Amino acid sequence: MSLLRQHLLTRHSVLPGFGLALGYTLLYLGLIVLIPLSATFFRTATMGWPAFWDAVTTPRVLASLRLTFGASLIAASINAVFGLLVAWVLVRYSFIGKRLVDAFVDLPFALPTAVAGIALTALYAGNGFIGSRLEPYGIKVAFTPLGITVALTFIGLPFVVRTVQPVLEDLEVELEEAAACLGANRLQTFQRVILPAIAPALLTGFTLALARAIGEYGSVVFIAGNMPMISEIAPLLIITKLEQYDYAGATAIAVVMLVISFALLLAINILQWWSSRRTRKAV
Amino acid sequence: MTAAVALHIASPTRSASTDEPVVVRWLLIALALSFLTLFLFVPLATVFYEALRKGVGVYFNALQEEDALSAIRLTLIAAAISVPANLVFGVAAAWAIAKFEFRGKSLLITLIDLPFAVSPVISGLIYVLLFGAQGWFGPWLQAHDIRIIFAVPGIVLATTFVTFPFVARELIPLMQAQGSDDEEAAVILGASGWQTLWRVTLPNVKWGLLYGVILCNARAMGEFGAVSVVSGHIRGMTNTMPLHVEILYNEYNFAAAFAVASVLALLALVTLAAKTFVEWHFGHENRTNIQEQET
Amino acid sequence: MSPKTLHHLLVVAFVAALAPTQASADTTLLNVSYDVTREFYKDYNAAFINHWRDKTGETLTINQSHGGSSKQARAVADGLEADVITMNQANDIDMLAERGKLIPADWAKRLPNNSAPYTSTTVFLVRKGNPKGIKDWDDLVKPGVSVVIPNPKTSGNGRYSYLAAWGYVIKKGGTEQKAREFVSKLFASVPVFDGGGRAATTTFVQRNIGDVLLTFENEVQLIQKEFTESQVEVVYPSVSILAEAPVTIIDKVVDKKGSRKQAQAYLDYLYSEEGQVIAAKHHYRPRSEKVMKRYATSFRQLTLFTVDEVFGGWTRAQKVHFDDGGIFDQILLKK
Numbered sequence: 001m002s003l004l005r006q007h008l009l010t011r012h013s014v015l016p017g018f019g020l021a022l023g024y025t026l027l028y029l030g031l032i033v034l035i036p037l038s039a040t041f042f043r044t045a046t047m048g049w050p051a052f053w054d055a056v057t058t059p060r061v062l063a064s065l066r067l068t069f070g071a072s073l074i075a076a077s078i079n080a081v082f083g084l085l086v087a088w089v090l091v092r093y094s095f096i097g098k099r100l101v102d103a104f105v106d107l108p109f110a111l112p113t114a115v116a117g118i119a120l121t122a123l124y125a126g127n128g129f130i131g132s133r134l135e136p137y138g139i140k141v142a143f144t145p146l147g148i149t150v151a152l153t154f155i156g157l158p159f160v161v162r163t164v165q166p167v168l169e170d171l172e173v174e175l176e177e178a179a180a181c182l183g184a185n186r187l188q189t190f191q192r193v194i195l196p197a198i199a200p201a202l203l204t205g206f207t208l209a210l211a212r213a214i215g216e217y218g219s220v221v222f223i224a225g226n227m228p229m230i231s232e233i234a235p236l237l238i239i240t241k242l243e244q245y246d247y248a249g250a251t252a253i254a255v256v257m258l259v260i261s262f263a264l265l266l267a268i269n270i271l272q273w274w275s276s277r278r279t280r281k282a283v
Numbered sequence: 284m285t286a287a288v289a290l291h292i293a294s295p296t297r298s299a300s301t302d303e304p305v306v307v308r309w310l311l312i313a314l315a316l317s318f319l320t321l322f323l324f325v326p327l328a329t330v331f332y333e334a335l336r337k338g339v340g341v342y343f344n345a346l347q348e349e350d351a352l353s354a355i356r357l358t359l360i361a362a363a364i365s366v367p368a369n370l371v372f373g374v375a376a377a378w379a380i381a382k383f384e385f386r387g388k389s390l391l392i393t394l395i396d397l398p399f400a401v402s403p404v405i406s407g408l409i410y411v412l413l414f415g416a417q418g419w420f421g422p423w424l425q426a427h428d429i430r431i432i433f434a435v436p437g438i439v440l441a442t443t444f445v446t447f448p449f450v451a452r453e454l455i456p457l458m459q460a461q462g463s464d465d466e467e468a469a470v471i472l473g474a475s476g477w478q479t480l481w482r483v484t485l486p487n488v489k490w491g492l493l494y495g496v497i498l499c500n501a502r503a504m505g506e507f508g509a510v511s512v513v514s515g516h517i518r519g520m521t522n523t524m525p526l527h528v529e530i531l532y533n534e535y536n537f538a539a540a541f542a543v544a545s546v547l548a549l550l551a552l553v554t555l556a557a558k559t560f561v562e563w564h565f566g567h568e569n570r571t572n573i574q575e576q577e578t
Numbered sequence: 579m580s581p582k583t584l585h586h587l588l589v590v591a592f593v594a595a596l597a598p599t600q601a602s603a604d605t606t607l608l609n610v611s612y613d614v615t616r617e618f619y620k621d622y623n624a625a626f627i628n629h630w631r632d633k634t635g636e637t638l639t640i641n642q643s644h645g646g647s648s649k650q651a652r653a654v655a656d657g658l659e660a661d662v663i664t665m666n667q668a669n670d671i672d673m674l675a676e677r678g679k680l681i682p683a684d685w686a687k688r689l690p691n692n693s694a695p696y697t698s699t700t701v702f703l704v705r706k707g708n709p710k711g712i713k714d715w716d717d718l719v720k721p722g723v724s725v726v727i728p729n730p731k732t733s734g735n736g737r738y739s740y741l742a743a744w745g746y747v748i749k750k751g752g753t754e755q756k757a758r759e760f761v762s763k764l765f766a767s768v769p770v771f772d773g774g775g776r777a778a779t780t781t782f783v784q785r786n787i788g789d790v791l792l793t794f795e796n797e798v799q800l801i802q803k804e805f806t807e808s809q810v811e812v813v814y815p816s817v818s819i820l821a822e823a824p825v826t827i828i829d830k831v832v833d834k835k836g837s838r839k840q841a842q843a844y845l846d847y848l849y850s851e852e853g854q855v856i857a858a859k860h861h862y863r864p865r866s867e868k869v870m871k872r873y874a875t876s877f878r879q880l881t882l883f884t885v886d887e888v889f890g891g892w893t894r895a896q897k898v899h900f901d902d903g904g905i906f907d908q909i910l911l912k913k
Contacts, residue, residue, distance in 0.1 A: 008385040014467050016476035021379035025391070028372045032444055033398055039412040039419070040405065060911065082318040089315040093308055101319060103555040107327055109501035110551030112525030113403075113508065115544040118532065118780075119329040125785040130325065142785075143770050154322050162498060166457050166491040186303055201456040208452060211399035218403065218507045226729055226771040228910050235402040239773075240731040242404070243648040244901050245655075245673055247412070254405040261400035262393060269389040269396070276459065415656035416678060425657065433658040515658045516643040516650070517608065530644065533613055533776045535804040 040251040040258070047248040055252045060228055061237060068234040069260065071145060072213035075152035080206040083160025084198075090161070091168045106158050113155065113218030120151055121223045143225030148233065151219045156209030163205035167198050200272055207268045214261050330548060334541035345531070345539035346546060353519045354527035355546070360435065361510075361523065362503040365443040369499055373450025374492075378480070380451075381458030382466065392455065398447040403508025406444050410437055410513050433515030438523060441509040446499045453495030457488050493558055501551040605840050606639040610660035612647035612734065613774060614797060615823075618860040619664070625856060626847050630840070638840060646774060647734045654828065655680070661832050661841040664825040666734045668692070668885075669892035671824055680830045692886075694822035695848035696862035699882055700742040701818065703782065703791040703798055706809030710789045714815050715746045718790060719763040726788035727768050728778040730899075730906055735775030737900060739792040740765075742819035744899075745888040749817050749881070762909040783810060794821060795877075796861035820882040823862070 005018050044052060055061070090102050108116065124131045124141040131142055141147045171194065179189040217235040225231040234257055241250035303311070335342055345351060376395060380388060398406065412418050414431040424431060431437045465487065469479045485492065507525040514521045522530065524547055531540035611619060623640040630638050643650065643658070651670035654660045655678040665671055668686060675683045686693045704712050710723050718725050730736035743764050747757035769787055772778040775797060782791040783805050791810075793801075798812045825845050832838040847853045854864040858873040870877065889895035899905045 008387070009383060010386060011384040013383055013463070014470050015382050015463060015479070016470065017378060017480070018383050018385075021375045022383075022385070025372065025376040025379050028375075029391075029394060032440075032447055033394065036409040036413055036444065037397070037401070039409050043412055060907075082315070085311060086315045086319060089312050093312055095312055099559055101316070103552055103559070104319070104323060104327065106498060106501050106551050106555060107323065107548050109498060110505045110547045111327075111330070112505050112528050112544060112547065114525070114529055114532070115330060115541070115547075116326065119326045119333075121785070122333075123325060123329055125787070127786045129329075130321075143787075150322070154326065157322060158498065162494050163453065163456060166453070166494060167460050169490065170457070170460060186307075197460065200459060204452060204456050207396060208399055208448070211396055214400045215402035215405070221773050222777065225769070226773070228907075235404060236732075236773075238402060238404055241902070242408075242652065243646075243732050244896070245648070245652065245677065246902070247408075249902070250408070251405070251412075254402065254408075258397070258401065258405075262397060265396045265400065266389060266393040269392045273389045411656050417656060421657060432656065433653060511645075512649075515653055516645045518642050518644075520641060530616075533644075533774075534616060535776070535779075535800070 037258070040254050043248055043251040044255045047252065051248075052252050055249050056256045060232070061234070061253060061256075063229045064232050064234040064237050065256065065260070067145060067148070067231070068214060068257070069264075071148045071152055071233075072210055075149050075156055075213050076206050076210035078149075078153050079156045079160050079209045080202060083157065083205060083209075084164055084202060087161045087164040087168055091165060105161050108155050108157050113216065114222070116154055117151060117219035117222030120147075120154060120219065124150060124223065142223050143231065145224075145231055147223040147225070148220050148231060151223050152213040152216060155216055155219055156213050159209040159212065160202065160205030163201045163208070164198055167201040171197055200276055203268060203272045207265055211261060211265060214257065327548065330541050331545050333537055334545045335538075337538040341538050342542045345536075345542040348539075350519050350522065351527060351539075351543055354522045354524045354543070357435070357438070357522065358504050358524040358547075361439050361442045362500055364439045365446055365503050366496060366500050368443055369446055370450050370492075370496055372447075373452075373454055373495060374480075374485075376451040377454035377458050377488075378484070380455050381461075382463045395448050395451050398444055401444075403445065403506070404512060406509035407441050407512025409444075410440055432513045433517075434521065437513035438510050438521065441513045442503050442506055445506045445509050446503045449499035449502060450492065450495035453491050453498065454488055457491035458484070461487055497551075497554050497558060500554055504550055505547055604637050604639060605837050606641060607661045607837060607841055607844060608641045608643065608659060609662050609664060609844075610643045610650050610654055610658060611664040612650060612666050613644055613776065614794070614800075615664060616642070616644050617800070618857065618862065621860070622848070622853065622856050625852060626844055629847060629852070630843065636840075640844075646732070648732075654678070659831050659835070660828050661835065661837050662825060662827050662845055664823065666698075666821060666823045667737070667892055668822070668824050669896050670734075671826055672893055674828070678830075680828050681826055682829065685826045686824060688826065689845060690849060691865050692822055692824060693826055694824045694865075695845075695853065696823055696857040696864055698794045698796045698821045698823070698862055699818045699880070700739050700792055700821065701795050701798055702813040702815060703793060703801065703810050704789065704813055706811055708811065708813065712790055712813050715743060715760075715817070718743075719760065719767070723790065724767045724769050724788045725764060726770065726772075726778050726782045726791045727765070728775050729771035729773060733772075733774045733778075735778070735793060735797075736771075737896075738794070738819055738821050740899065740906060741885060741889060741895060742792075742815075745819055745883050746815070746817050748888055749883055758905065758909065761905075762912070765906075765909060795863070799861040799876075814878045814880055817881045817883070820884045822884065 008022070009018065047055070086105065090098065121142050123129050124147055126132065126135055126140070126142070128142070134141060141150055175193050176189050179193045184192065215235060217233070217239070220233055221236060224233060224236075226236060234253055238250045238253050241253065380392060410432055413420055414424060414437065415421050416425060431440070465483050466479050469483045470476075474482065505525060507529070510523055511526055511529075514523065514526055516522060516526060518530075524543055528540050528543045531543065609619060609623075619642055623642070627638050627640065630636060643660070647665050647667060647670050651663070651665060651673055654663055655674055663671060663674070671681070671685060674680045675685060689695070702712055704710065711717065712723070717723065727739045728736035730740045740761060743761050744757045747760045748754075752760070770781050772781055775793055778791060779793065779797065779801055781787050783801065801810065802812070825848065827838065827841040827845060832841045848857070849865070851866065851869060854866040854869040858864045858869055858876065861876065863877055864870050864873070885892055885895055889898075897904070
């Protein structure tokens with residue numbers, strides 16, 4: 001344990017428990033996540049490089065990956081903006097029914113994804129409550145990529161709200177008062193004082209919403225229409241491969257998705273680490 | 284409900300210098316609420332509307348059915364194991380990541396995030412690849428008559444995998460934002476590591492921790508895709524609530540399907556009501572303490 | 579919560595979790611089936627339990643597992659301990675012989691009629707009054723007609739619909755090329771590819787999408803019963819496919835559990851008059867001519883061809899048409 005401390009720590013700390021905490025973290029991570037996930041890589045390895053390359057570079061797979069990552073990015077961005085707004089409103093203002101609103105934010109987690117998909121399809125289909133109001137303007141949501149984005153926004157909604165909320169609650173009002181005393185207006189205070197403080201949490205929320213959206217299957221398959229090249233998501237192709245008992249092909253697409261997600265998440269996390277270091281230095 | 288909620292919209296604890304103009308406030312509230320209405324309330328209202336459309340009698344009959352009850356039981360068991368496991372992990376990981384600077388930290392955080400990005404189908408499949416009859420440990424398990432997949436342990440494992448990052452990811456930014464001054468002070472004053480954790484850190488992050496647990500719990504109970512792969516779908520034995528919803532839906536039994544779904548929604552609401560109560564209770568206590576100290 | 583209480587909680591939860599896996603004293607059978615046989619096996623299991631008790635005095639417990647057909651077969655191959663498997667496509671069972679060596683390769687010869695005790699066929703469902711005037715396969719490819727078919731890549735129901743359309747052209751004396759053109763045209767009008775047959779039904783009936791739904795005959799009856807408020811009616815084409823639903827015991831499991839006798843009797847009983855009557859009541863076409871005669875009014879006479887006859891068996895059909903890069907993928911991507 002002290003070995004971990006010696007070799008990994010880049011800055012001395014008086015706090016104990018680094019070895020134990022990190023050791024346990026790595027052990028649990030390894031058992032629950034890394035060893036099982038490695039199974040996908042080993043299964044993919046059985047198919048050989050050329051077969052793997054062929055399996056994942058067909059236009060259909062590429063189109064589905066583009067769709068999956070594109071729609072997920074859009075949905076996570078929507079959630080970042082509106083999630084921050086919702087968190088702000090819930091922490092800073094009081095209004096009738098606030099508690100109720102607060103409670104409902106988590107429901108996309110509790111609802112089985114299939115139920116969410118069915119409910120959203122019912123609403124946004126051409127004869128649905130919302131869909132029928134959009135149809136006259138030529139906007140079709142259900143069974144189009146737009147519908148996929150709607151479903152992904154729904155399932156990722158709680159992430160930004162719930163990561164930003166506690167940080168916003170802990171934010172000391174003195175800082176804002178100081179900024180106001182120094183002559184900053186509200187917008188400046190928000191940009192210069194509040195936003196930097198909640199930026200790590202906001203980025204975390206965005207990352208989680210994005211990650212969650214990329215893998216989502218249950219809710220999307222109902223609303224997507226599943227047309228090849230247009231509204232077919234990558235997880236559906238994985239299922240399709242499994243229907244043919246093609247485990248290696250299924251895990252091949254999974255591996256590609258994993259690697260892309262991993263790179264994306266790593267980039268965001270490094271960005272966050274870098275920006276937090278910069279602000280710390282500035283302070 | 285409305286009695287407990289303040290009717291005015293000015294925040295009593297804030298001075299004018301840190302508050303927005305009333306118009307801006309109203310505008311932000313309206314914007315946030317319309318977003319939530321479009322993406323959250325209307326879909327949820329649909330669930331309850333469908334659940335109750337055939338009448339209250341049908342609603343309650345659907346929930347008293349034996350298969351529904353066993354599905355509820357199994358869902359609660361899976362959550363009761365996976366949530367505490369991920370809670371312990373979350374505290375350990377957040378302690379290591381937020382309180383120390385070390386090499387490979389971003390990599391570690393990314394690995395913790397990873398289960399979110401894994402398609403639920405793959406999350407289930409990995410356990411099949413490990414423990415299935417054709418998998419790495421499959422033959423050994425079969426020889427010893429130990430069942431993991433298509434039985435409760437597999438469902439628990441898949442649930443744990445899917446909800447893996449929740450508590451950790453809730454705590455990490457919060458503990459980073461708080462810094463480690465309090466803990467350092469405690470240690471310098473002679474507190475042991477465990478004492479610091481119990482008396483200083485955990486009280487500081489209790490709301491974040493609770494949020495994490497609630498999210499983790501909600502997701503654990505609602506998970507469908509991953510569990511579906513490892514469940515085996517044996518009626519009354521290995522069906523969780525989300526799987527039972529699918530079965531009912533596929534039987535064209537829409538009212539019953541949405542009834543069970545609404546129970547999942549209600550379970551999440553109950554945990555949140557509990558949270559609100561605890562929050563209010565503790566907040567009240569703290570405030571009186573502070574007042575006593577001041578006088 | 580102290581670490582100790584947490585520990586206790588974990589232990590209690592773990593013990594509770596393991597408890598339900600203990601089997602009871604009497605024999606328990608597990609029938610792993612596909613999605614839409616729930617109602618049928620609910621009735622059939624009750625009848626068989628009575629029959630078996632009268633005959634031997636033993637009280638059986640029969641558990642059911644339902645889901646997408648390939649997914650269910652995969653679960654059995656991966657270790658789900660099914661005593662019997664009841665599917666709607668032979669290649670899902672062939673896979674158990676190939677991959678898992680759970681059953682002998684000639685499993686289909688062990689019971690009469692290719693081990694398929696009941697059958698169904700693909701028919702059309704149209705809106706009330708048949709506004710588009712759909713009478714036969716050719717009407718489906720007329721301009722302005724849109725057809726809802728579940729995704730053949732993920733649904734057995736969709737695969738049978740595809741093969742039925744293909745076989746119609748062949749049976750009419752058309753070439754493979756003509757069949758391909760016909761099927762291409764048909765699938766070009768599909769507005770939504772749902773994952774399974776039941777989801778496609780919802781799209782057609784509740785979302786009001788499409789003019790025609792292709793689905794199994796046994797499903798049509800259920801749809802008309804469940805969606806009384808919806809206005810749909812059935813149209814029988816002149817020719818369609820015989821959807822054989824094969825069943826078999828899983829040798830490796832029954833030998834391990836010692837339940838071969840019961841499992842065998844369970845499947846044999848499907849061929850008995852009682853079993854055939856229950857199947858007919860649930861709108862599956864019985865194999866017994868006697869029972870078929872009795873329910874003649876429920877089953878319209880039409881020319882039916884088998885997968886073996888037109889496509890040379892399921893394994894070949896799957897490979898040529900539905901596997902990645904197969905004909906179905908080709909016509910879909912060309913669209």
